[in-house]
Amino acid sequence: MKKEIRILGIDDSSFNRFRDKKVFVIGAFFRGGDWIDGIMTTTARIDGNDAAGNIIKMVKKSKFRTQIQAILLDGIAVAGFNVIDIEELNKKTKMPVIVVVRRYPDFRRIFSVLEKLKMKKKIEIIRRAGEPVKIGKIYAQFKGIKEQDVREILKITCTRSFIPEPIRVAHLIGQGIGLGESKGNA
Amino acid sequence: MKKEIRILGIDDSSFNRFRDKKVFVIGAFFRGGDWIDGIMTTTARIDGNDAAGNIIKMVKKSKFRTQIQAILLDGIAVAGFNVIDIEELNKKTKMPVIVVVRRYPDFRRIFSVLEKLKMKKKIEIIRRAGEPVKIGKIYAQFKGIKEQDVREILKITCTRSFIPEPIRVAHLIGQGIGLGESKGNA
Numbered sequence: 280m281k282k283e284i285r286i287l288g289i290d291d292s293s294f295n296r297f298r299d300k301k302v303f304v305i306g307a308f309f310r311g312g313d314w315i316d317g318i319m320t321t322t323a324r325i326d327g328n329d330a331a332g333n334i335i336k337m338v339k340k341s342k343f344r345t346q347i348q349a350i351l352l353d354g355i356a357v358a359g360f361n362v363i364d365i366e367e368l369n370k371k372t373k374m375p376v377i378v379v380v381r382r383y384p385d386f387r388r389i390f391s392v393l394e395k396l397k398m399k400k401k402i403e404i405i406r407r408a409g410e411p412v413k414i415g416k417i418y419a420q421f422k423g424i425k426e427q428d429v430r431e432i433l434k435i436t437c438t439r440s441f442i443p444e445p446i447r448v449a450h451l452i453g454q455g456i457g458l459g460e461s462k463g464n465a
Numbered sequence: 466m467k468k469e470i471r472i473l474g475i476d477d478s479s480f481n482r483f484r485d486k487k488v489f490v491i492g493a494f495f496r497g498g499d500w501i502d503g504i505m506t507t508t509a510r511i512d513g514n515d516a517a518g519n520i521i522k523m524v525k526k527s528k529f530r531t532q533i534q535a536i537l538l539d540g541i542a543v544a545g546f547n548v549i550d551i552e553e554l555n556k557k558t559k560m561p562v563i564v565v566v567r568r569y570p571d572f573r574r575i576f577s578v579l580e581k582l583k584m585k586k587k588i589e590i591i592r593r594a595g596e597p598v599k600i601g602k603i604y605a606q607f608k609g610i611k612e613q614d615v616r617e618i619l620k621i622t623c624t625r626s627f628i629p630e631p632i633r634v635a636h637l638i639g640q641g642i643g644l645g646e647s648k649g650n651a
Contacts, residue, residue, distance in 0.1 A: 305641065313499075314625065315634055318641025341646055439500060448501055452638055455491065455504030460527055 280431045283310045285346040287374075288436075288445025289334065291323060291357035293457030300325060302358045304334060305452045308343050309445040312438030317343055318452070323358040326396075330361040335371045349375040349424065349432055353446045355408055360393065362401040365408050365422045375424030377432065378408060379417055379446060416441040466617045469496045471532040473560075474622075474631025475520065477509060477543035479643025486511060488544045490520060491638045494529050495631040498624030503529060504638070509544040512582075516547040521557045535561040535610065535618055539632045541594055546579065548587040551594050551608045561610030563618065564594060565603055565632055602627040 285308065292303040306319040321337040323330040338344060355378045356362045365376045390402050411418035412426060414433055421429050436443035442450075454461035471494065478489040492505040507523040509516040524530060541564045542548045551562045576588050597604035598612060600619055607615050622629035628636075640647035 303642070315637060317647040318637045319646040320641045321645070337645070451501060451504045452641075455506045455638075456489065456642065459507070459523070460505040461503045 280428070280435065281311075282435060283314075284432065284435060285310060285316070285343070285348050286351055286432065286436055286443070286445045287319075287338065287343070287347045287349070288351045288353070288443060288447075288449045289357075290353040290446060290449035290453045292453040294325060294358065296325065296359070301327075303453065303456055304330065304337075304357050305449045305456075306334075306337060306341075307445045307449040307452065308341075308347070309436070309448075312436040312444040315448065317341075319343075323361045325361070326359040326398075327361045330357045331363045331368050334363065335368060338372050338374070347372075347374055349377055351432075351436070351443050351446050352376065352378045353450055354378065354380055355405060355420065360396070360398060360401060362404050364404045365420065369422040373423075375428070376422045377424065377429055378411075378420040379433075379443060380411060380419075381417055381442070383411060383413075383418055466614070466621065467497075468621055469500075470618065470621060471496060471502070471529070471534050472537055472618065472622055472629070472631045473505075473524065473529070473533045473535070474537045474539070474629060474633075474635045475543075476539040476632060476635035476639045478639040480511060480544065481643075482511065482545070487513075489639065489642055490516065490523070490543050491635045491642075492520075492523060492527075493631045493635040493638065494527075494533070495622070495634075498622040498630040501634065503527075505529075509547045511547070512545040512584075513547045516543045517549045517553050520549065521554060524558050524560070533558075533560055535563055537618075537622070537629050537632050538562065538564045539636055540564065540566055541591060541606065546582070546584060546587060548590050550590045551606065555608040559609075561614070562608045563610065563615055564597075564606040565619075565629060566597060566605075567603055567628070569597060569599075569604055 288307045294302045308317040321333040369376045408420045451461040474493045480488045494503040507519040555562045594606045637647040
């Protein structure tokens with residue numbers, strides 16, 4: 280795998296449930312772990328169902344679409360419970376998809392909330408994403424790519440912290456837009 | 466001057482005069498020419514007068530405020546003709562201010578438009594910013610800093626192109642937000 284592998288890191292903007300209806304979803308397109316080649320954005324409704332579809336559209340119309348070698352997501356949902364079907368995202372974009380989470384998710388609590396909100400379909404989407412695998416200090420779920428390649432991509436892109444740089448930067452931008460200033464990497 | 470000098474690069478988001486009333490103003494806080502430490506945002510009205518004041522507020526409330534060693538602006542105006550008084554910006558933030566432009570401005574044309582728009586005060590603000598000095602492939606106006614130090618800051622921060630990296634990244638983010646995807650560095 281080349282050091283300059285092209286990666287799209289995706290995260291949402293910070294939001295306020297009392298103020299906002301939708302959020303920005305930010306894509307930071309990187310060469311390896313260092314060089315930002317471009318920024319793209321789309322939106323997602325808070326607790327809605329449009330995130331996967333909007334990300335697919337954003338990726339497909341991007342001028343970088345033929346270059347992107349993997350999509351990295353900061354968690355399996357954006358905009359609250361706008362859960363992303365990574366199987367669908369992988370199939371429709373034909374790109375490997377890697378979900379990165381800092382801590383092992385508390386699935387019992389998440390599923391219980393989703394059940395109360397009558398969002399059982401989202402539970403199925405999360406289940407289909409597979410068991411998070413510990414890699415370094417973080418966890419990953421993935422589709423369309425082998426674990427060994429996921430490990431290599433994380434090694435190449437985690438240049439500045441234990442979070443892949445494309446996701447760290449998408450996250451800073453999302454906080455900068457949503458809060459006025461980024462708080463940090465976490 | 467240290468290679469890791471802390472620089473805030475500022476640019477606005479792309480906008481559409483028929484659709485938008487205000488734009489995002491993005492601050493990318495960098496260590497030298499490589500490492501993004503944070504992102505901050507504020508807003509500015511298209512052709513308004515609030516850019517300098519809003520940037521001053523953004524900087525003063527930033528957690529990075531004691532670290533910022535210079536503010537770099539991508540041109541002297543954001544949001545169309547929301548011209549920034551860099552003397553005021555320098556005085557109120559107590560930080561050196563550097564305006565970077567890619568081409569020598571066509572002042573005759575700009576002043577003629579501003580006169581027709583009855584925005585003569587903005588002509589004065591632009592005049593007070595001083596004559597743009599050619600440095601490398603670009604031009605700079607500056608307040609609260611010596612030309613020699615401006616040259617050094619540009620040398621340290623122009624790591625990826627002839628544009629200082631904090632401005633290049635603020636620009637990509639501004640295009641990503643405003644257009645859906647960044648077009649490039651220019």
